[in-house]
Amino acid sequence: MSNIKLIIEERPNIVGNFMVGRLLPFKDKRMVGPFAFIDHMGPIALHDYENFDVPPHPHIGLSTLTYLFEGSIMHKDSLGSEVEIKPGEVNWMTAGNGIVHSERTPEYLRHSEKSLHGLQIWVALPKNLEQMPPNFYHASDHEIPHWIENGVAFKLIAGQAFGRKSPVPVYSPLYLLELKSDKKQTISIGNDLFGESALYILEGSVESEGNVYEPKQILIANDTKLCAFTMHENTTVYIFGGDAFAEPRTIYWNFVASTPELIEDAKKRWLEQTFEKVPGETEFVPLPPQTNLNLKK
Template sequence: MSNISLIIDERPANIGNFMVGRLLPFREKRMVGPFSFIDHMGPAAMSDHENLDVPPHPHIGLSTLTFLFEGEITHKDSLGNNVVIKPGQVNWMTSGSGIVHSERTPDYLRTTDKMLHGLQIWVALPKHLEQMEPEFFHVEEQEIPHWEENGLKFKLIAGEAFGKKSPVPVYSPLYFIEIKSSSRQKLNIGDDLFGESALYILDGAVESEGNIFEPKHILIANNAKLCEFEMHENTTVYIFGGEPFPEERFIYWNFVATDKTLIEDAKTKWLNQSFKPVPGETDFVPLPEQSHFTKK
């Protein structure tokens, strides 16, 4: 029996003035472990008059992870953080009871040609931490555990695996791993994984049970412990997952919660503009008109 239970294609989605490839949630698989949302940004070549501009918008009940391959983004939030995210760094923002942030092309790049390419990820919080105080952490590239083994390059971007631990302060058992190959290599890493597990192919190709899988796909494993595959040369994959939560999650816009009441309260709060504002920002993303919930 195949260990691949589901294959998810990247689907186009618009996040304002920027198109992305949406990977999660998917109608047949809302979450993988605590991971509830993944967008693949780019690669996008932007001219000297094109810029990323996502005005202030709120989040509750989750942590966001931004990881860039190319380009730079200025992150500003209602805690007063103002940070430029560069490739290889990790931005980890935990919304808890509520946070507002904006994402824009840095001022010094706005009149030049530029590239933008990366991943934006949401990780749901455990129920007892849904209403925690918001936090923000910026982790430099050199702080991320990285090593080479059997001709492969590994990075443990978040969580714990392979006997290592990332400094990114996660709130439930999970892992987010980068693996790069320069030549064909077989991997059997199931013993280092747990919970639900999935593999995203960024570049190159992956072979499993006689099938070849190419970029812009997520492969969902039936059993993380049976995670075996072959990476073709010049391939980059991301393996992510962890322990799933016992409770279902509701997702509405940028809000994730175990209780619809928390989402309704956040909607009202945003409509009334009573979230703490982002210093220096004056505009905002309005609440979507269509009001619907997506279950886990």
């Protein structure tokens, strides 16, 4: 019996003026553990007259995780945080009962050619913490646990695994791992994972039970305890997952919540512009006419 329960292909989606690859949510798999949303940005080549600009927009009920492979993004939020995100760093913003942020090309890069490539991820908060005060955390590359085992380079971006813990302040049991290998070899990590688990192929290829899988695919595991696969030469994968919540989540625009009432309250607050503002930002993104999407297992 195959241990691959589902294969999700990256689908094109427009964010701002740029095309990204949408991975989660998917019609047959809305969440993997607490992970509710994953976009693969790029690689995008930007001319000297093009910039990445996502104006101030709100979030509730989740933590956002931005992880870049190339390029740079300036993060600003309504807490007053102002941090440049560079490759290998972890930008972790917890919305709780409400936060607003913008994401833009830094000023010093706005008139030069540049590139942008990375992952943007939403992790839903557990029900008892959905209304917590918002907070922000940024980790430099050297703060994130790195190690090499049997020639494979591991990085624990968030959560706990392999007896290690990332400094990123997560709010439920989860893990997000980067694995890189420059030679073909078999990986068996089932004893170090828990809950629901999935593998995203960024580059190279992965072989499992005689089948070869290529980039821009997520492989959902049937049983985390049976997680074994072969990484081909020059392959990078991201393994993520954790304990699933008992209650389903609803996603509307940038809001994630366990009840429709929290979504409606956030919509009302955004329309009335009572969310805290991002210092120095004046743009307003209208509430989109979008149907709620239930996020179930």
